[in-house]
Amino acid sequence: MKISFGAYTLLAESIQERVKHAILLEKCGFDSVWVGDHLIELFSDIKAYDPWCNLTAIALNTRRIKLGTCVTDPHRKHPAVLVQSVNTVDQLSGGRVLLGIGGGEAMNLDPFGIKWDRPITRLEEYIQVMKELWTSPRASFSGRFCDLRDAHVQVELAQKPHPAIYLAAGSPRSRKLVGKIANGWIALAMTPELYRRDIIDVQTGAKEAGRDPESIDVACTIDIAVSNDAETARNAVINSGRTLLLCWPHQLERLGYTSTKEFDWVKLLVKEDTERRIKTNLDEVANEAAEQVVIFGTPDQCVERIEHFTKAGVTHFIFVMHPLDGSYTLLAEKVIPYFREQTA
Numbered sequence: 001m002k003i004s005f006g007a008y009t010l011l012a013e014s015i016q017e018r019v020k021h022a023i024l025l026e027k028c029g030f031d032s033v034w035v036g037d038h039l040i041e042l043f044s045d046i047k048a049y050d051p052w053c054n055l056t057a058i059a060l061n062t063r064r065i066k067l068g069t070c071v072t073d074p075h076r077k078h079p080a081v082l083v084q085s086v087n088t089v090d091q092l093s094g095g096r097v098l099l100g101i102g103g104g105e106a107m108n109l110d111p112f113g114i115k116w117d118r119p120i121t122r123l124e125e126y127i128q129v130m131k132e133l134w135t136s137p138r139a140s141f142s143g144r145f146c147d148l149r150d151a152h153v154q155v156e157l158a159q160k161p162h163p164a165i166y167l168a169a170g171s172p173r174s175r176k177l178v179g180k181i182a183n184g185w186i187a188l189a190m191t192p193e194l195y196r197r198d199i200i201d202v203q204t205g206a207k208e209a210g211r212d213p214e215s216i217d218v219a220c221t222i223d224i225a226v227s228n229d230a231e232t233a234r235n236a237v238i239n240s241g242r243t244l245l246l247c248w249p250h251q252l253e254r255l256g257y258t259s260t261k262e263f264d265w266v267k268l269l270v271k272e273d274t275e276r277r278i279k280t281n282l283d284e285v286a287n288e289a290a291e292q293v294v295i296f297g298t299p300d301q302c303v304e305r306i307e308h309f310t311k312a313g314v315t316h317f318i319f320v321m322h323p324l325d326g327s328y329t330l331l332a333e334k335v336i337p338y339f340r341e342q343t344a
Contacts, residue, residue: 001214003306003339004316006032008070008221011321015049015057021321022058026065028332029340032098033058034070034318039108040270042247042278052085059093067096070221070318071168071186073104074126075116079146080153083133086163087155095158100186101127102168105266118144120174127165127181134162166219170250172201179205184217184316189244189251191292192312195220199313220314224295225322226302226330233296236322241290242282257289295319299334306339 007025009018022033035058037051055067067089072082090097103119116122125143132139133153141148157163166184169175178185179202187198195218203213223244225236245252247268249259263278295305306317321327 001315002343003310003314004031004217005336005339006030006034006066006068006219006316006318008034008036008318008320009054009058010036010046011323013045013047015054018049018054019057019061022062022065024328026062028328029336030065032066032068032316032318033062034068034098034100037069037072039076039112042107042268042270043275052089055089055097056092059089059096062093065096066098067093068098068166068318069100071100071102071166073102073108073116074119074123075104075109075114079126079129080133080148080151083130083153084155087153087157090158090163091155093158097159097163098166098184099163100166100168100184102186103174103266105268107268107270110269120171120177123167123174124177124181130165131162131181164217166217169202170248175201176205176208178202179207179211179213179216180209182216184219186219186221186318188221189248189293190220190222191255192308192314194251194254195309195312195314217316218314219316219318220309221318221320222293222295222309223320223322224302225324226295226297226299226327226335227324228298228326228330230297230301232324233298234291236324237294237296238287238290239282240320240322241292241294242285242287243278244293245285245289246278246281251293252285252289255289255292257286260284299330302335303338306335310339 009021012018012021025033035051035054038048041048051069104116109116125145129141129146132141139148139151164183166186167178167182168186169178185202206213223237223240225233227233247263247265249261252259
C-alpha cells in the first residue's frame with residue numbers, strides 16, 4: 001500500500017504562516033496538511049484558529065495537497081452545521097477535504113459549559129447523521145442525540161460519496177468503531193509495537209462490519225526532526241516527546257513507566273499556570289521513553305525509523321514538524337522519495 005506523508009500546521013503561529021507552510025509542504029511532495037480544531041490550545045504561543053477558515057486559506061493557495069482536521073469533535077457543532085462547513089471547503093478545494101474527528105477533550109468543552117457525555121456513542125451517531133446527509137437527497141434520522149426530518153444541506157460535496165473520515169481512537173472500543181464506520185485511524189503517542197497490538201482492534205471492527213481491514217488508512221501523528229547532525233535533531237524534538245507522554249499517561253504506562261494522571265489530555269483544563277506546571281514536570285518522563293514516540297536523526301535514520309512504523313501497519317504519517325536548517329530539503333530529497341520508490 002502507498003505510504004502517504006502529511007504534516008500538521010500547529011507550530012506556525014499565524015494563518016499567513018500556516019498557508020506558507022502548506023505551500024512548502026505541497027512543493028516538497030507531501031500528500032496532506034492538517035489543522036487543529038481547538039477553542040483553547042495547551043501552549044499560549046499557539047493560536048486556536050477556526051479550522052474551516054484556516055483550511056479555506058490553505059485551499060485558495062494550493063492545488064493538490066489534501067486538507068484535513070486533526071481533529072474536531074461531535075459536541076461543539078450540530079452535524080448538519082459541520083456538513084455545511086465540510087461541503088463548502090470541499091467545493092472550494094476541488095474535493096480535497098479529509099475529516100478527522102474524535103471524542104473530544106475537556107479543555108474545549110468544560111470552560112464553555114458544553115455537554116459531552118457518552119462521547120463515543122455520540123461520535124458514532126454523529127457520523128451516521130453526517131453520512132445520511134451526504135448520501136440521501138432528503139435525510140431523516142431519529143437517534144439518541146439527533147433528530148432529522150426531511151433534512152438536506154444546500155451545498156454539495158465535490159467528492160462522492162463523502163470525504164474520508166479519520167477517527168482519533170485510543171481505546172479498544174473506539175478502535176473497533178474505526179473498523180466499523182471510518183476510512184482512517186489516527187493515533188498518537190504510539191510506537192511500532194503499540195501499533196501491532198492496537199491495529200487488531202481496528203481489524204476486528206472491520207471484519208465484524210463486513211469491511212476489508214486493508215482499506216483503512218492507518219495514520220500516525222508524530223513529531224519529527226531531521227538533520228545531517230543526529231544530536232541536533234534529537235535535541236529539537238525530545239521535549240516534545242516528553243510533553244506528549246506526560247499528557248498521555250496511559251501510553252506512558254503501556255511503555256512500562258509510571259506516570260501521574262495530573263495532565264491527562266482528555267481531562268486536562270488549561271489554567272493560567274498549566275503551561276508552567278507541565279514544563280516543570282517534564283522530568284517525570286524519561287528521555288528513553290520520549291525517544292520511542294518521536295522520529296529524529298539523519299535522513300537515513302529517519303527512513304529506518306519510519307520503516308519500523310510501516311512494517312507495523314502505518315500507512316499515513318502526520319508529522320509535527322520541528323524545522324531545522326535544511327530539514328524540508330532533506331525530507332523532500334532523501335526521505336519521501338525513498339518510500340515513493342518502494343511503493344513504485
